[in-house]
Amino acid sequence: MNVVIVGGQHHGKSSFINHVHRCWKNNLMANDEMESAPAGMAENTQEISALDLDEKLSLIDTPAIPNMGSEMADAFRSLLNAGHSSGTRRRQLAQGTFMSNFRKPPHAAIVVMSLCHWRDQHEEMQGYLSAMAKELKNASGGRVTFPFVVTATHRDEFLRDSKASRPHEELNKVLDAMKRAANTAHVFAVSNYHKDSSASAAVNKQTFDLLSQLVTLAIRPDTGVVVAQSQNQYLAAACAGVIVLAALCACKWRL
Ligand SMILES: Nc1nc2c(ncn2[C@@H]2O[C@H](COP(=O)(O)OP(=O)(O)O)[C@@H](O)[C@H]2O)c(=O)[nH]1
Ligand SMILES: [Mg+2]
Structure with a gap:
């Protein structure tokens, strides 16, 4: 199963792949497989690259889709419609000038949305997530609903910075709003494990539930x-x- 990881810049796409890799290997000391950008720095993922977790599951890191305007929507569609060679860049995706014979087209997608971006740029993020979900639900020229789930990253930072008397209730409200925007019940909140992170039962469960739900959706269409x-x-x-x-x-x- 090929799974594309999509979303905006600095939302934690590459970190999420590293996180899943650590969970998959059952080793929180595992090194980063994907390069992630320090906060506020320039984009680090310029091209497509794939991590084969085993012979049956590959996660495909992608350059950020910064907005869902017409050019970027084209790039997004071509991410869904073709198997891309590692090294393909965003411009090639938008222009359709990529090699598409390397891998099979993806079977499923994980949309990455940072809870902190959602909190700080609420309207913009809401519009972005809705537009992306609409594309996913009408993939291949409206022929198929593309199986996808949403991972809400930066759970740790969101809970730490919350001013609410009950931060977990605030988190649940935000997750409900994300579900409405993405028109799916399948939104999961995680803190991406970095090397040496201590494990959290809640994050382990969300990660497992996300992958399990995605596989169930992808098996069908x-x-x-x-x-x-x-x-x-x-x-x-x-x-x-x-x-x-x-x-x-x-x-x-x-x-
Ligand atoms: N606190 C916290 N930081 C995160 C989390 N996920 C990613 N980051 C940080 O956010 C920044 C951007 O992450 P990156 O994976 O490069 O984002 P990408 O551009 O979407 O691939 C990096 O500094 C990461 O360390 C998370 O769940 N919690
Ligand atoms: Mg990246």
């Missing part, structure tokens, strides 16, 4: 098959066109 079928249909239509043209030319030649 096989997007890879749907995308391949639509590509085959285009190919078949193109071949039929060539044959008709050749036949017409042959008739003309005889006449």
